[in-house]
Amino acid sequence: MSDLAQRLTMTDASVKVSPLRIGERHVAGALILALCTVLVLIIALPLWALLSKSLEDTDGKFVGLANFVSYATTPSLFYSLLNSLLVASVTTVIVVPLAFLYAYALRRSCIPAKGAFYAAAMIPVFAPSLLSGLALIYLFGNQGMLKSWMMGASLYGPVGIIAAETLYSFPHAMLILVTALALSDGRLREAADAMGTSRWRIFRTITLPGARYGVISATFVVFTLVITDFGIPKVIGGQFSVLATDAYRQVVGQQNFPMGAVVGIILLVPAVLAFFVDRVVQRRQSAMLSARAVPYVPRADRQRDLALLGFVSLIALAIVGPYAIAFWGSFVRYWPYNLSLTLSNYDFAQVEPDGWGTYANSLMLASLTAMIGTALIFTGAYLIEKVKLFPRLRAFAQFLAMLPMAVPGLVLGLGYVFFYNAGWNPLGFLYGTLTILVINTIAHFYTVGHITALTSLKQLDGEFESVSASLKVPFWSTFRRVTAPICLPAILDIAVYVFVNALTTVSAVIFLYGADTKLASIAIVHMDEAGAMASAAGMASIIMATAIAVKLLHVGLDQLVFGRLQQWRQR
Amino acid sequence: MSNDTTPFLSIRNLARNFGAFRALRDIDLDIHRGEFVCFLGPSGCGKTTLLRAVAGLDQQDSGTIHMSGRDVSHASPSERDFGIVFQSYALFPNLTVADNVGYGLVNRRRSRDEIARRVDELLTLVGLPDQGKKYPVQLSGGQQQRVALARALATAPELLLLDEPLSALDAKVRLRLRDEMRSLQQRLGVTTIMVTHDQEEALAMADRIVVMRDGAVEQVGSPEEIYRRPATPFVADFVGHMTFLDAVVTGPGKVRVDELDLVVANAAPFAVGTPVRLAMRPEEVRTRGIGEETLNRFEATIGDLAFLGSFCRAHLQPTGSRATRIAADFSTNAMRDLGIVPGQVRAVAFPPEALHVFAGEGR
Numbered sequence: 063m064s065d066l067a068q069r070l071t072m073t074d075a076s077v078k079v080s081p082l083r084i085g086e087r088h089v090a091g092a093l094i095l096a097l098c099t100v101l102v103l104i105i106a107l108p109l110w111a112l113l114s115k116s117l118e119d120t121d122g123k124f125v126g127l128a129n130f131v132s133y134a135t136t137p138s139l140f141y142s143l144l145n146s147l148l149v150a151s152v153t154t155v156i157v158v159p160l161a162f163l164y165a166y167a168l169r170r171s172c173i174p175a176k177g178a179f180y181a182a183a184m185i186p187v188f189a190p191s192l193l194s195g196l197a198l199i200y201l202f203g204n205q206g207m208l209k210s211w212m213m214g215a216s217l218y219g220p221v222g223i224i225a226a227e228t229l230y231s232f233p234h235a236m237l238i239l240v241t242a243l244a245l246s247d248g249r250l251r252e253a254a255d256a257m258g259t260s261r262w263r264i265f266r267t268i269t270l271p272g273a274r275y276g277v278i279s280a281t282f283v284v285f286t287l288v289i290t291d292f293g294i295p296k297v298i299g300g301q302f303s304v305l306a307t308d309a310y311r312q313v314v315g316q317q318n319f320p321m322g323a324v325v326g327i328i329l330l331v332p333a334v335l336a337f338f339v340d341r342v343v344q345r346r347q348s349a350m351l352s353a354r355a356v357p358y359v360p361r362a363d364r365q366r367d368l369a370l371l372g373f374v375s376l377i378a379l380a381i382v383g384p385y386a387i388a389f390w391g392s393f394v395r396y397w398p399y400n401l402s403l404t405l406s407n408y409d410f411a412q413v414e415p416d417g418w419g420t421y422a423n424s425l426m427l428a429s430l431t432a433m434i435g436t437a438l439i440f441t442g443a444y445l446i447e448k449v450k451l452f453p454r455l456r457a458f459a460q461f462l463a464m465l466p467m468a469v470p471g472l473v474l475g476l477g478y479v480f481f482y483n484a485g486w487n488p489l490g491f492l493y494g495t496l497t498i499l500v501i502n503t504i505a506h507f508y509t510v511g512h513i514t515a516l517t518s519l520k521q522l523d524g525e526f527e528s529v530s531a532s533l534k535v536p537f538w539s540t541f542r543r544v545t546a547p548i549c550l551p552a553i554l555d556i557a558v559y560v561f562v563n564a565l566t567t568v569s570a571v572i573f574l575y576g577a578d579t580k581l582a583s584i585a586i587v588h589m590d591e592a593g594a595m596a597s598a599a600g601m602a603s604i605i606m607a608t609a610i611a612v613k614l615l616h617v618g619l620d621q622l623v624f625g626r627l628q629q630w631r632q633r
Numbered sequence: 634m635s636n637d638t639t640p641f642l643s644i645r646n647l648a649r650n651f652g653a654f655r656a657l658r659d660i661d662l663d664i665h666r667g668e669f670v671c672f673l674g675p676s677g678c679g680k681t682t683l684l685r686a687v688a689g690l691d692q693q694d695s696g697t698i699h700m701s702g703r704d705v706s707h708a709s710p711s712e713r714d715f716g717i718v719f720q721s722y723a724l725f726p727n728l729t730v731a732d733n734v735g736y737g738l739v740n741r742r743r744s745r746d747e748i749a750r751r752v753d754e755l756l757t758l759v760g761l762p763d764q765g766k767k768y769p770v771q772l773s774g775g776q777q778q779r780v781a782l783a784r785a786l787a788t789a790p791e792l793l794l795l796d797e798p799l800s801a802l803d804a805k806v807r808l809r810l811r812d813e814m815r816s817l818q819q820r821l822g823v824t825t826i827m828v829t830h831d832q833e834e835a836l837a838m839a840d841r842i843v844v845m846r847d848g849a850v851e852q853v854g855s856p857e858e859i860y861r862r863p864a865t866p867f868v869a870d871f872v873g874h875m876t877f878l879d880a881v882v883t884g885p886g887k888v889r890v891d892e893l894d895l896v897v898a899n900a901a902p903f904a905v906g907t908p909v910r911l912a913m914r915p916e917e918v919r920t921r922g923i924g925e926e927t928l929n930r931f932e933a934t935i936g937d938l939a940f941l942g943s944f945c946r947a948h949l950q951p952t953g954s955r956a957t958r959i960a961a962d963f964s965t966n967a968m969r970d971l972g973i974v975p976g977q978v979r980a981v982a983f984p985p986e987a988l989h990v991f992a993g994e995g996r
Contacts, residue, residue: 528688529717529723531711532737533737533787534740630726631726
């Protein structure tokens, strides 16, 4: 043994290499600086352009708050604000309780087929928002199957918008509430049961307070989602104007950029508010559960489970039904008079000059965004979280990375128009290209990916980088050999999230596409405007099918990654 | 230890603040080649901050660090020469044991065979031959700790840093690994600094112990010095058990506790009438072979007894003094031979050389 020890020390004298390395510090500094530059270009400057544009007149002269004054004193514009508030409030009041009960059934009862119900409620996430509007038109519109149910009222207006927004925003609220209800200490329930507490009192004193931050968060998310959504009011709103359609009309229709900017800033208010509420809530929520909490495991209760099963089935039907009808409708020759099936609605070139090309554009955009965006987001999160140099710059990058969460797509899109379309901007050549669509989409969905990456990076041992430094291995080697492989599941999550959203988004890109880069989601809007509803529904169905297929592929890939490639996770 | 007079590691005036909190205050410390040094102290005393400053993982606000005569005060960790083992071990979970151990060797332009041979040597050295193909999650805590040690030693660093390397382990495993690590360190002769809050671990492993408190060095010395001659009441209290009594100096080498007059061997220069604190270890209280002429002899009532395995801890109530209670350890042998039971009145004595005198007011 001592022989060996001696040999060890002997062999080593010859091993020491002279420190011929590129300064890690310089590389880290350059990378963090590059990250900040990119984030400033794709997030900060467009937002700044929006803010400054709102303070200028149409000739670019500074006019202070004059645009805001004229907005408030123009009745037609001001009414849209009231309309938007009405629609968003009513939708929120409908969606949050329904989603809460749905999530409660999934988490706290013993109903069968929870996975299927979860999947059913998630369907709207995979389609452009306006597909829910189209679906409702198939059912309750002027030629709707169930038009009689409307009892003479018109679908086109607040009623249709609220119904469609309810469908569209339901999964977002449910996701938050499922998570909130998952965080609960089973011991509290057991203690209450042991004291003979009534079920209603347990619900009131334990369940509801435990999930209250989730409820607050869901409320703000739904409200923001609805007030900033563009697709649904566009297809089903009729003459009922809201903020989002106003912004579009001001900018695209009337070329009144300053007024568009004003509307954008008004839209920014609820989103920024929601953002800060969410941050506070997140902090409280994580503090609520101690490390020793025991997760609650529901026990069977026939009466409760049957009642909840009935409710959940009804909601699932109300969600899946319209989408199925829209899918069916896309194959119908002439709704509702000739219900024979045809593929002619999928010959998009009949109604949209670019035809299937728009779908190819969308796939291209989604793939590029997923690849470039995921690489940028994950590397950026790594630099911010794990490289312990330049704290000020990293804090700045972190702030910029969190910013897009507070910016609705429509507002970001407006900012891009003002910034990249400005005459003085040397980057103006990007306008209308695929590049700007990719950049914009990355920026639009940056924050969620960033948070996913941060969460998974925070779970790694904080000393990996210290160990590497002591072994004189540069951080990029450790990133490649250890950090990225361990975080592969999170990287896949980010890629799929970005891909699906890039396929379905309308709001930001509708200002930015060019003659050769029209996207499928925008083609849907145009086909609907042209009265080709079946084709619009067809294209939306294609997008939805693609998004769902990608998600299924992701689930399969995840199993492969966990099962085969990452054997080190199992004992 | 070498006779080299220039220290291997030399720390001067090192200070570090976290906002208003002074984590390190003016640390001066020399560590010699081949030494095993323990930084010992309660949590928050700055011992880990000091270790991380030595490693370059946390930059100090002021002060200098020299390693082998080279100024490394502002060098990055990779520009210093050390291996480190963390409490969590920080093993790369997606790499095999062999890849973990060879991690630092890969980018040193060495052939694959060479690396494999070296990894085998190291794994044999830490007692884990043939475990190279496993993943960390398949090993026990003790085995993971050894892999972390092998990885830290792979590049043959001149300095080995251990940050509470044993505290995540079971008591039994901890005892075994502590001996193994100590003998490995002596065989390799690598200069080692270990951070620990466990005084027993420090006493058993270290050549020298640095006791720290509130970001400052309280005492530096061999385990024996620290235990036998604590420089401050804090050290006396933190290392081993100690009974403290309030006393007054009554003459050269003489103090009084309540009605007890005691002789002390190492009387510090305190003037007559100065209030002082008297300290003694429970195991130093004598109860065998006490005659009339034995110094510091007095009668005491045996209070409650706590059975602690190989010995019993008794609380003594000196006759004629209500307030004072003194802890005394009696071996199980003595308990049986002398028939010690609660309530008994016995003659006991403090050996003068076992009494420590500290200034009266706190520190």
